[in-house]
Every structure is written in C-alpha cells, then in structure tokens.
Amino acid sequence: MNCSHSSRVAGWIVAAAGLLAVVPAWADPKIGVVDPQRLLQESPQGKAVQDSMRAEFAPRERTLQAQAQALKGKQDKLQKDGATMTDEQRLRAEKELRDGERDFERARGEFQDDITARRNEEMSRLQRTLGEEVRNYAKAQNFDVILSGEAVIYATPAYDITPAILTALQAHAAAAPAAKPATPAATPAPATAPAPKPNK
Numbered sequence: 001m002n003c004s005h006s007s008r009v010a011g012w013i014v015a016a017a018g019l020l021a022v023v024p025a026w027a028d029p030k031i032g033v034v035d036p037q038r039l040l041q042e043s044p045q046g047k048a049v050q051d052s053m054r055a056e057f058a059p060r061e062r063t064l065q066a067q068a069q070a071l072k073g074k075q076d077k078l079q080k081d082g083a084t085m086t087d088e089q090r091l092r093a094e095k096e097l098r099d100g101e102r103d104f105e106r107a108r109g110e111f112q113d114d115i116t117a118r119r120n121e122e123m124s125r126l127q128r129t130l131g132e133e134v135r136n137y138a139k140a141q142n143f144d145v146i147l148s149g150e151a152v153i154y155a156t157p158a159y160d161i162t163p164a165i166l167t168a169l170q171a172h173a174a175a176a177p178a179a180k181p182a183t184p185a186a187t188p189a190p191a192t193a194p195a196p197k198p199n200k
Contacts, residue, residue: 029144032161036149039130040123043166044173046130049122057115064111067104074100130169137165 040046078093085093138146138161147155 030142031145031147031159032138032141032143033152033155033159034134034146034148034165035160035162036127036130038162039134039165039169040126043130043169045126045169048173049126053115053119053122056118057111060111060114064104064108067100067107071097071100071104130165133169133172134165137161137168 074093074097078090078097082090082093134146134148137143141161143161146161
C-alpha cells in the first residue's frame with residue numbers, strides 16, 4: 001500500500017511539474033492600451049469626418065445666426081420705438097417678433113436634431129474603422145489583450161499603443177486618398193454654436 005501510494009504521489013508530482021512548465025506562457029500576456037478619444041481626434045480619418053461635418057452644416061448655421069441677428073434688431077427697434085408707435089403698429093411688431101422667435105426655435109431644433117443624427121452616423125462608421133485598425137495591429141504584433149476607454153484607470157506609457165495605431169492610420173490615409181470624405185475646395189470657417197434666443 002505504501003509503495004502504491006508513493007507511486008501515485010510521484011505521478012502527481014510529475015504531472016504538476018508538467019503543468020508548471022506551461023504557466024509562464026499564460027502568466028505573461030502581451031497587453032496594450034488604446035486611447036479611443038485620441039484616435040478620434042488626431043487620426044486623419046477622424047479629422048476628415050470633422051471637416052466634412054463642418055462643410056455640410058456651416059451654411060445652415062450661418063442662416064441661423066443671421067436669423068438671430070435679425071430678431072435682435074427687431075427686438076431693439078421695438079424697445080426703442082415702442083413708445084412712439086400706435087397701438088396697431090406695436091401689436092404688429094410684437095406679433096412679427098413672436099412669429100420670428102417661434103420660427104427660429106423650430107429651425108434651431110431641426111438643426112440640432114439633424115447634426116446629432118449625422119454625427120452619430122459618422123461616429124459609428126469611424127469607430128468601426130478605428131476598431132478594425134486596432135484589431136489588425138494587435139493581431140500583427142501578437143498582443144493578447146487590448147484595453148480601451150474607461151476600462152483603463154492607469155497604465156504606464158510603455159503599454160500605450162495609441163501612437164502606433166495613429167501611425168498606421170496615417171499610412172493608410174496617405175496610401176488611399178480616394179477613401180477620404182470629399183471636402184470643398186474652399187474650407188468654410190469653423191462652425192460655431194448658433195446665437196442664443198433673443199430675450200422677449
């Protein structure tokens with residue numbers, strides 16, 4: 001019995017030694033960290049989306065700004081000349097101002113809805129492109145794990161592969177310029193938020 005027991009123990013020791021031999025391969029994974037916001041903001045593909053959005057919505061934004069300025073002018077005129085207006089003139093001016101404010105609010109709401117929907121559409125497409133780039137890079141460089149976004153609380157710079165991904169994205173953008181979103185010959189002025197609603 002003792003001899004048999006000793007044989008079993010010896011067998012377990014040999015098996016355990018075999019398992020320990022493979023532990024280092026599992027205990028030392030290759031890990032990388034990616035900053036998705038930096039990819040969105042600094043990659044050529046991300047910048048192209050931003051330029052395309054500005055070019056698409058800048059005309060409507062300028063129209064809204066002109067509407068807001070026109071309303072402000074009407075409001076100032078009413079405040080300045082209201083005391084000398086007839087009742088009919090004042091009522092007509094007040095109605096025009098109210099109607100203009102209502103139209104402005106409707107147009108501004110539609111603008112915000114359209115730009116939000118368009119941004120979501122473009123960001124979804126861009127995130128798929130960036131995610132595919134990260135996966136391809138990770139496979140090519142034999143990474144075991146890639147961490148991204150809020151899942152990462154802290155990581156040393158040695159684990160940050162964001163610069164390498166940006167370099168790959170820049171190379172792809174330079175090699176395939178036809179894939180970039182079309183931009184107008186003259187770049188419009190950067191879009192700014194529509195003017196606030198005039199006070200009644």
